[in-house]
Amino acid sequence: MTKILILEDDDFIRQQLAGILQEKGYLVVEAASVGQFNNIYEQEEAVIDVFLLDVYLPDGNGFDVCRKIREHGSQIIIFLTSCDDEDSIIKGLDCGGDDYVVKPFRVAELVSRIMANVRRISGGTDIYKDGTLTVDFKNKSIIHADKQICVSPTEFHVLEILINNKGLIVRRDTFFQKMWDRYGTFVEDNTLTVTVSRLKTKLGNREDGRAYIETIRGIGYRWKIN
Incomplete structure (x- = not known):
């Protein structure tokens, strides 16, 4: 307990x-x-x-x-x-x-x-579900409202970090550290901003109109809990 x-x-x-x-x-x-x-x-x-x-x-x-x-x-x-x-x-x-x-x-x-x-x-699981959104971490696939969403490897890495820390603020420098250490991917500050913006657009909103990703100005991002 x-x-x-x-x-x-x-x-x-x-x-x-x-x-x-x-x-x-x-x-x-x-x-x-x-x-x-x-x-x-x-x-x-x-x-x-x-x-x-x-x-x-x-x-x-x-x-x-x-x-x-x-x-x-x-x-x-x-x-x-x-x-x-x-x-x-x-x-x-x-x-x-x-x-x-x-x-x-x-x-x-x-x-x-x-x-x-x-x-x-x-520790998490291989499949994450949030309403009409399903993310398969093992196969790196995203289904939203029965439609496949195509994202870049960098966008998927950002999504995975956010979901694994859902409900929590993930600082911008944490993204840089995690993506460099785990994936060998170098991400600049402006690249992260653009990546999150594109990811928001591709994911759209939940059925009730709320966004999946919240921007914490000057600090980072948070995957909003449904």
Whole structure:
């Protein structure tokens, strides 16, 4: 069972979120300060799967806590904070965060992002389905509304990275690293922009009119969860 630690100094938000996550079947540990976090972390580091971190805390900040976690492990880290400026989001991802959720947030969206991260760590499958869209990673084929969609190898690589991190923000430099390391494909900044734009056009929208890919200006892209 997935175990989540919530580091949040607002008692109402922390306790309400803990109750909802427990109802969803998660084990939850709470900390209202960095001091409380340190005490729990020293005892339960190895058994915590997901960390939900606020940024501004009475005795420290979530960025430093994130760095500490990253020094010892690769657990999932999601920032849950009212800091919605671009610099804070970039800083959170740079210091090791997997995702960044801005308050006020929808609980259903947060749970979906937690599940997406857990699936990413656990590994994916060869077939991905999202409504009328089917992606076969093994055979590198895409079917949308019963029609074959032709994409370039680079476009498929971008699509695969987005789907494997669905619901999460994938930074532009992450695309460069992953595509160079895994595929031996060099992608420049402008090339990535054009590639994503073409991919959006080819995929179109879901049946309800929502796009599959969301652009996070100045940061990267996200595959929106249906």
